[in-house]
Amino acid sequence: xxxxxxxxxxxxxxxxxxxxxxxxxxxxxxxxxxxxxxxx
Amino acid sequence: xxxxxxxxxxxxxxxxxxxxxxxxxxxxxxxxxxxxxxxxxxxxxxxxxxxxxxxxxxxxxxxxxxxxxxxxxxxxxxxxxxxxxxxxxxxxxxxxxxxxxxxxxxxxxxxxxxxxxxxxxxxxxxxxxx
Numbered sequence: 826x827x828x829x830x831x832x833x834x835x836x837x838x839x840x841x842x843x844x845x846x847x848x849x850x851x852x853x854x855x856x857x858x859x860x861x862x863x864x865x
Numbered sequence: 866x867x868x869x870x871x872x873x874x875x876x877x878x879x880x881x882x883x884x885x886x887x888x889x890x891x892x893x894x895x896x897x898x899x900x901x902x903x904x905x906x907x908x909x910x911x912x913x914x915x916x917x918x919x920x921x922x923x924x925x926x927x928x929x930x931x932x933x934x935x936x937x938x939x940x941x942x943x944x945x946x947x948x949x950x951x952x953x954x955x956x957x958x959x960x961x962x963x964x965x966x967x968x969x970x971x972x973x974x975x976x977x978x979x980x981x982x983x984x985x986x987x988x989x990x991x992x993x994x995x
Binding site: 833854855 | 887922954957960962965993
């Protein structure tokens, strides 16, 4: 199944508050993405 | 994420890059990264919950507080004492392995503390790159 466009387009931010597009995560290599319930 | 840390090199050795996404602030993400000694794992934030929603992950007070989550929570707390909740408390998570824009495997948390084992994650990552 292809990654839905809405998911690929989601904008994230890194720990330095810089924007990261979701689709960048698997551009160079396969990605294991874990969405956590919360940081804690 | 603390459970993932010892397996990061193993994942990278097979060509899979791990990422963690949370709903807190960038500062909270950095603090979390340091707290679990996982500075080498990229931690990203999605305060708008856009990726959670697009991925189809649940956001529910009932599911988050489901009795089955209590045992998970107690076990988790014993292993890794939780500090404050940083992020949306009712947002559940999930996991995906994505290769070339294709979802090779996914897991949706149904209740708080419901998550795949590390062995499953590593096994599915191996299958995705085979």
